[in-house]
Amino acid sequence: MRRANAVVTALIMVLFLIHMIWGGMELAGMVKGGSTLFSVLSRVMLLLMAVHFLIAVLLTAQTVRACRMSGVFYLKQNRLFWIRRISGFALMLFILCHVLIFMGTDENGVYRLSLFAGAQLLTQILMVVSLLVHLLCNITPLRIALGIEDRHRIRTDVMLVLSCLLFLAGAAFVIYFIRWRVI
Numbered sequence: 001m002r003r004a005n006a007v008v009t010a011l012i013m014v015l016f017l018i019h020m021i022w023g024g025m026e027l028a029g030m031v032k033g034g035s036t037l038f039s040v041l042s043r044v045m046l047l048l049m050a051v052h053f054l055i056a057v058l059l060t061a062q063t064v065r066a067c068r069m070s071g072v073f074y075l076k077q078n079r080l081f082w083i084r085r086i087s088g089f090a091l092m093l094f095i096l097c098h099v100l101i102f103m104g105t106d107e108n109g110v111y112r113l114s115l116f117a118g119a120q121l122l123t124q125i126l127m128v129v130s131l132l133v134h135l136l137c138n139i140t141p142l143r144i145a146l147g148i149e150d151r152h153r154i155r156t157d158v159m160l161v162l163s164c165l166l167f168l169a170g171a172a173f174v175i176y177f178i179r180w181r182v183i
């Protein structure tokens, strides 16, 4: 099941990087929105995330059951185990807000954007923070699960690039918020 999770999350990561860069440029007004390809890729990512969520719940249940049977509970001490889960569940909530904000509505063939005010900006900044925490504490387990050796010690570089991209995504949400205020 861990192998399946690794394959699913690797696919999510590829789609997510494309989505974040493309979406960030849309928010900043550098490219036009409403692309069908973007929409299809986003929905595929959402579907994969639902699969990832189910596997994550099963893996958690499996670990708790194993602890119960062995009678040894190190879970309390295992901070990383809980950070992975708490950031994952926070993500679920904030991604739900993201999808509700960005799906838009179709009224008699006219596409309407949803309001993007202070509350919406806050949920999106929290989504970016949860993504940062979730990805930083999961990148090494993913590399190990995929069997990739870190021969060139690129771990820190990967984390730095991810952090910079997420920072830019956060800035793009702020620019989008400002664009809503001035238009």
Ligand code: HEM
Binding pocket: 016, 019, 020, 021, 023, 024, 026, 027, 032, 033, 034, 035, 038, 039, 040, 042, 043, 045, 046, 049, 095, 098, 099, 102, 103, 128, 169, 170, 172
């Ligand atoms: C920080 C990173 C992210 C940025 C900058 C971002 C940006 C955007 C933007 C600008 C749109 C509107 C696109 C349009 O309608 O033209 C959008 C839609 C969407 N996003 Fe994200 N997004 C991010 C993270 C995520 C994550 C983690 C998910 C979850 C899997 C996700 C799922 C979706 C979905 C399902 C849509 C609706 C697509 C549609 O049906 O049109 N996004 N995103």
Ligand code: HEM
Binding pocket: 002, 005, 006, 009, 010, 012, 013, 016, 049, 052, 053, 056, 057, 059, 060, 084, 085, 087, 088, 089, 091, 092, 134, 135, 138, 139, 141, 142, 145
């Ligand atoms: C529904 C929201 C999410 C939940 C509840 C969740 C939960 C989890 C949990 C519990 C783990 C640890 C699994 C284990 O014990 O090995 C995990 C791993 C991981 N998650 Fe998430 N996650 C969510 C969304 C995401 C998103 C949107 C991404 C990517 C942008 C992501 C990327 C990863 C990666 C790369 C791993 C490491 C996989 C591995 O070790 O093979 N997750 N997630």
